Amino acid sequence: MIRVRGLRTQFGPQVVHDQLDLDVWRGEVLGIVGGSGTGKSVLLRTIVGLNRPAAGSIHVLGADVLHGSRQDRADTERRWGVAFQDGALFSSLTVLQNVMAPMREHLNLSHGLMKALGELKISLVGLPPFSCGKLPSELSGGMRKRAALARALALDPEIVFLDEPTAGLDPISAAAYDDLIGELKRALGLTVFMVTHDLDSLYAICDRIAVLAEQKLLVEGPIEEMAKVDHPWVQAYFTGPRARAAQDKT
Numbered sequence: 001m002i003r004v005r006g007l008r009t010q011f012g013p014q015v016v017h018d019q020l021d022l023d024v025w026r027g028e029v030l031g032i033v034g035g036s037g038t039g040k041s042v043l044l045r046t047i048v049g050l051n052r053p054a055a056g057s058i059h060v061l062g063a064d065v066l067h068g069s070r071q072d073r074a075d076t077e078r079r080w081g082v083a084f085q086d087g088a089l090f091s092s093l094t095v096l097q098n099v100m101a102p103m104r105e106h107l108n109l110s111h112g113l114m115k116a117l118g119e120l121k122i123s124l125v126g127l128p129p130f131s132c133g134k135l136p137s138e139l140s141g142g143m144r145k146r147a148a149l150a151r152a153l154a155l156d157p158e159i160v161f162l163d164e165p166t167a168g169l170d171p172i173s174a175a176a177y178d179d180l181i182g183e184l185k186r187a188l189g190l191t192v193f194m195v196t197h198d199l200d201s202l203y204a205i206c207d208r209i210a211v212l213a214e215q216k217l218l219v220e221g222p223i224e225e226m227a228k229v230d231h232p233w234v235q236a237y238f239t240g241p242r243a244r245a246a247q248d249k250t
């Protein structure tokens with residue numbers, strides 16, 4: 001679904017990624033982990049075209065997203081959805097209007113049909129019907145994250161990109177969000193690219209983990225393999241007390 005080769009990203013003299021390779025397979029939930037500032041969010045933003053890399057190639061759903069034509073890019077963009085950490089919802093639009101926004105941009109449907117589809121997505125992510133008419137500022141943090149997910153699902157994407165989807169949620173809401181992602185994956189066959197620090201999410205729903213360190217994808221594999229990796233950060237992360245607690249829950 002996604003193939004990244006030889007990626008180099010930098011901001012001025014600061015090199016964030018160098019010679020980074022990554023593959024994401026159809027139908028998997030891939031968890032991207034790494035220390036703070038290792039470039040997880042930059043990787044997500046680069047794949048979805050919000051940051052231009054200095055070198056390398058990125059293919060999503062078979063399309064060359066860096067060098068393809070504008071039309072190819074627009075066609076591919078319709079097939080993915082992104083939910084940013086803070087939701088990045090339009091603050092002056094209601095939740096329903098936010099979810100309808102990508103439909104207005106990409107689909108030629110009647111208002112009534114888009115409204116019905118928007119309401120469907122909002123109920124799919126577990127938000128109550130009354131949230132449709134609320135502004136993002138009138139929602140709780142957890143509800144905003146679900147609203148952002150509803151908007152990411154607006155065009156029935158094949159891939160969803162999630163940036164720290166459970167950050168800032170209480171443990172019960174975070175677990176409920178994990179369940180939701182797992183269910184959407186099963187029901188819709190979604191491929192999920194998820195940047196996270198949440199060990200519970202990694203153990204609960206990720207099929208595979210990719211660790212960013214030293215400007216590249218240091219190691220990838222199922223979570224059970226991570227504790228065997230001989231690298232100080234990976235060891236500290238996957239064998240520490242929090243990892244053990246998360247593992248015990250599964």
Ligand SMILES: Nc1ncnc2c1ncn2[C@@H]1O[C@H](COP(=O)(O)OP(=O)(O)OP(=O)(O)O)[C@@H](O)[C@H]1O
Nearest residue numbers: 011016034035036037038039040041042043195197
């Ligand atoms: N637009 C930008 N301009 C300049 N530097 C940037 C920009 N975006 C990110 N960076 C830098 O790139 C590096 C990686 O940032 P990124 O947000 O990807 O880290 P991260 O791994 O997601 O961290 P965290 O886990 O703390 O969220 C950081 O040093 C950051 O300062």
